[in-house]
Amino acid sequence: MGERNHFKTHIRPQTEWFEVDLGEIFRYKDLIFLFFKRNYVTRYKQTILGPLWLIFNPLITVLLYSLVFGNIAGLSTDGAPRLVFYLCSNAIWTFFATSLTQTAGTFTTNAALMGKVYFPRLVMPISSVLTGMIDLVIQVMMLIVIMIGYTLSGNTFRIGPQLLLVFPLVLQTGMLGLGCGIIIAAMTTKYRDLAVLVSFGVQLWMYASPVVYTTSAMPEQYRNIYMFNPMAPIITCWRNVIIGTGELPIGYWGISWVITVLILFAGVIMFNRVEKTFMDTV
Amino acid sequence: MSDIAIKIENLKKQYHLGAIGGRTLNAELQSWWARKRGKEDPNLQIGKSAHAANETFWALKGINLEIKKGEAIGIIGANGAGKSTLLKILSRVTAPTEGDIWIDGRVSSMLEVGTGFHGELTGRENIYMNGAILGMTKKEVDQKMEDIIEFSECRQFIDTPVKRYSSGMYVKLAFAVAAHLDAEIMIMDEVLAVGDIKFQQKCLGKMGDASQSEGKTVLYVSHNMATVRGLCTRCIVLKEGQVTFDGAVDDAISRYLDNISIFRNEFDFSSIKRTAQENQKILLKSFRFKDRTKPFFTYGERLSAEVKIKSFIDTTNLSIRMTIFYEDNTPVSTCYTSGCIEVRKNIEITVAFCVDTSILAPGRYYADIILWEFNDSAAHIRYDAVKSEIKFVVEEEKEFNHGFEWGHSVWGHIVLPEIVIKSVY
Numbered sequence: 001m002g003e004r005n006h007f008k009t010h011i012r013p014q015t016e017w018f019e020v021d022l023g024e025i026f027r028y029k030d031l032i033f034l035f036f037k038r039n040y041v042t043r044y045k046q047t048i049l050g051p052l053w054l055i056f057n058p059l060i061t062v063l064l065y066s067l068v069f070g071n072i073a074g075l076s077t078d079g080a081p082r083l084v085f086y087l088c089s090n091a092i093w094t095f096f097a098t099s100l101t102q103t104a105g106t107f108t109t110n111a112a113l114m115g116k117v118y119f120p121r122l123v124m125p126i127s128s129v130l131t132g133m134i135d136l137v138i139q140v141m142m143l144i145v146i147m148i149g150y151t152l153s154g155n156t157f158r159i160g161p162q163l164l165l166v167f168p169l170v171l172q173t174g175m176l177g178l179g180c181g182i183i184i185a186a187m188t189t190k191y192r193d194l195a196v197l198v199s200f201g202v203q204l205w206m207y208a209s210p211v212v213y214t215t216s217a218m219p220e221q222y223r224n225i226y227m228f229n230p231m232a233p234i235i236t237c238w239r240n241v242i243i244g245t246g247e248l249p250i251g252y253w254g255i256s257w258v259i260t261v262l263i264l265f266a267g268v269i270m271f272n273r274v275e276k277t278f279m280d281t282v
Numbered sequence: 283m284s285d286i287a288i289k290i291e292n293l294k295k296q297y298h299l300g301a302i303g304g305r306t307l308n309a310e311l312q313s314w315w316a317r318k319r320g321k322e323d324p325n326l327q328i329g330k331s332a333h334a335a336n337e338t339f340w341a342l343k344g345i346n347l348e349i350k351k352g353e354a355i356g357i358i359g360a361n362g363a364g365k366s367t368l369l370k371i372l373s374r375v376t377a378p379t380e381g382d383i384w385i386d387g388r389v390s391s392m393l394e395v396g397t398g399f400h401g402e403l404t405g406r407e408n409i410y411m412n413g414a415i416l417g418m419t420k421k422e423v424d425q426k427m428e429d430i431i432e433f434s435e436c437r438q439f440i441d442t443p444v445k446r447y448s449s450g451m452y453v454k455l456a457f458a459v460a461a462h463l464d465a466e467i468m469i470m471d472e473v474l475a476v477g478d479i480k481f482q483q484k485c486l487g488k489m490g491d492a493s494q495s496e497g498k499t500v501l502y503v504s505h506n507m508a509t510v511r512g513l514c515t516r517c518i519v520l521k522e523g524q525v526t527f528d529g530a531v532d533d534a535i536s537r538y539l540d541n542i543s544i545f546r547n548e549f550d551f552s553s554i555k556r557t558a559q560e561n562q563k564i565l566l567k568s569f570r571f572k573d574r575t576k577p578f579f580t581y582g583e584r585l586s587a588e589v590k591i592k593s594f595i596d597t598t599n600l601s602i603r604m605t606i607f608y609e610d611n612t613p614v615s616t617c618y619t620s621g622c623i624e625v626r627k628n629i630e631i632t633v634a635f636c637v638d639t640s641i642l643a644p645g646r647y648y649a650d651i652i653l654w655e656f657n658d659s660a661a662h663i664r665y666d667a668v669k670s671e672i673k674f675v676v677e678e679e680k681e682f683n684h685g686f687e688w689g690h691s692v693w694g695h696i697v698l699p700e701i702v703i704k705s706v707y
Contacts, residue, residue, distance in 0.1 A: 008385065008386055008387065008388075009374075009383075009384070009385040009386075009389070010382065010383070010384055010385075011371065011372075011374060011377070011378065011382070011383035011384075011385065012377075012378075012382060013377055013378050013379055013380055013381065027419075028414070028417070030414045030418075030419050030420045031414035031415060033420075034410055034411050034414045038400055038403065038407075038411060041402070041403065041407075042400060042402040042403070045402045046402075113398050113415070114375070115375055116375065116391075116393045116394045117373065117375070117391055117393070117398065117415055117416065118373050118374035118375060118389070118391065119415055119417065193308070276374075276376065276377035277376055277377050279370070279375055279376045280297060280298075280376055
């Protein structure tokens with residue numbers, strides 16, 4: 001091999017089990033940014049309201065949640081104002097859900113492009129997750145505005161160093177969404193069933209996570225099983241950190257991190273297995 | 283530093299035939315469960331063994347190749363010879379089944395123009411986008427932006443969404459981006475088949491510069507032999523997944539054209555079906571181009587040939603007529619014998635003749651050949667006719683038409699002698 005070291009690229013049939021050239025992905029950072037920009041710019045082209053949809057969408061969802069789960073079903077929000085509670089949960093959940101669904105379609109929606117030109121395939125799902133982050137940021141800003149409104153009318157919210165935990169939480173959610181998404185993306189190249197399943201599955205997952213209800217609503221004896229859903233500790237922590245309700249289950253959160261890393265790792269391996277030959281089967 | 287840009291060793295690519303990926307998870311589980319229990323797979327077609335269901339096809343059967351830096355390589359071959367598969371593997375769109383490839387340098391592949399263009403984005407935004415997909419950083423694109431816009435001839439529309447572009451502008455913009463990429467190796471798959479002639483020339487010129495003065499390695503796949511000849515310094519012929527020739531461009535092209543069975547030099551008419559129009563009292567037996575082994579003529583050459591005729595009657599008035607068609611079935615012209623040929627009953631004769639085809643423009647032609655006579659009562663008797671059998675190619679010289687390809691659809695098929703200027707006032 002020695003004399004061939006100067007060859008920069010070596011194309012081989014079988015790939016290693018774990019082979020991610022992070023340096024290469026970094027070299028394509030401009031492409032990640034451009035895909036991100038493209039996803040964002042083209043989303044609301046030729047719509048009347050344009051980016052305003054970014055505000056209306058969560059607003060309508062949250063109002064509906066308040067009406068259905070708050071007023072009609074009468075679910076507890078641990079004392080937090082309903083609008084604040086649902087907007088807070090919805091923000092992190094939507095980020096996870098869009099990351100997952102957008103990533104899951106990586107191969108099937110971009111087959112035409114990927115069939116013609118090489119670039120590190122992971123660039124695509126990474127930029128999808130970044131696009132989802134825009135929605136998250138906007139929802140968090142809406143949340144801040146609403147919280148200021150509530151503060152002016154007498155409610156108090158805790159502001160302190162715990163707010164810094166927001167960053168690892170967002171990072172973890174993105175990683176988890178990416179991980180689950182690329183597992184599904186890898187499998188949809190062979191089984192299209194999963195593409196149908198994914199939107200339905202995400203819906204189910206939402207009810208298995210404390211989005212529209214509090215974590216404490218889950219009976220104590222099921223708590224251990226329930227918290228194995230990596231999204232459950234994330235949302236619980238997220239709400240505690242931002243609006244101060246509920247608890248901060250550090251232990252469960254640690255397990256959730258382990259699961260997240262494992263899922264992402266498994267996802268990258270599976271993605272690796274298919275990315276080089278999926279063009280022949282897709 | 284070695285001077286080898288691409289080294290391919292024993293490259294093979296296998297495809298599975300039949301329905302792949304079309305199976306659902308359910309069917310896959312059924313099959314798996316059946317195999318586990320040692321039962322017959324319920325999803326196999328009846329009468330097919332498990333082996334037959336996995337039929338495979340080798341698109342590439344062991345390619346070995348070394349390409350030096352700065353070479354412009356043409357890859358030619360019939361459809362299905364594996365050209366596109368090879369380029370796909372080289373541009374890392376799909377992985378090989380066996381074998382190794384070492385590539386020294388950045389590869390820019392244009393298997394299709396306008397890859398990754400998004401209709402909603404403007405021309406300028408798409409240049410950034412396409413550049414990034416092809417591996418350029420934003421800074422590199424910025425440096426080349428002016429050149430790209432200039433080359434694309436789309437300056438006026440550069441800030442308009444490309445969905446409003448005409449297809450020609452779209453292609454020009456796409457080529458401009460790829461042509462300005464700072465890659466050491468450029469891979470092109472017949473992308474020049476689009477755009478007007480002027481732009482094609484410009485692209486070829488740019489590609490030629492890239493390989494000759496900038497030392498880039500160019501891999502070019504095309505069915506257009508004129509462009510291969512104009513651009514490449516070395517040429518590879520692929521046939522059924524194997525390299526059958528590797529060497530000089532002209533040799534490769536004639537080797538490739540030889541492989542196409544329709545280009546024979548001798549034609550045997552004994553098994554050709556005749557229509558009821560011919561009375562077949564005199565028959566055309568065979569036809570052969572003289573002085574060559576393949577029916578290739580250079581522009582300006584005359585066509586000389588021999589035809590064997592077998593007669594079952596006596597006549598002195600036999601004539602030969604020949605109608606030449608362009609390959610797209612447009613008649614070009616007709617010629618006939620001036621004198622008459624005498625034939626005797628049951629004797630086979632050979633007629634050698636010459637046709638002045640020097641004004642036929644370079645291209646592919648075929649000819650009908652007809653035996654007929656005017657009898658005493660001035661009636662037209664048709665003895666025999668063989669249609670669309672005789673095929674031949676008129677090739678251009680280097681200097682022909684200032685190097686431009688002859689546009690048959692707009693200029694016709696005949697090149698009249700040069701205009702003679704009598705005087706200029």
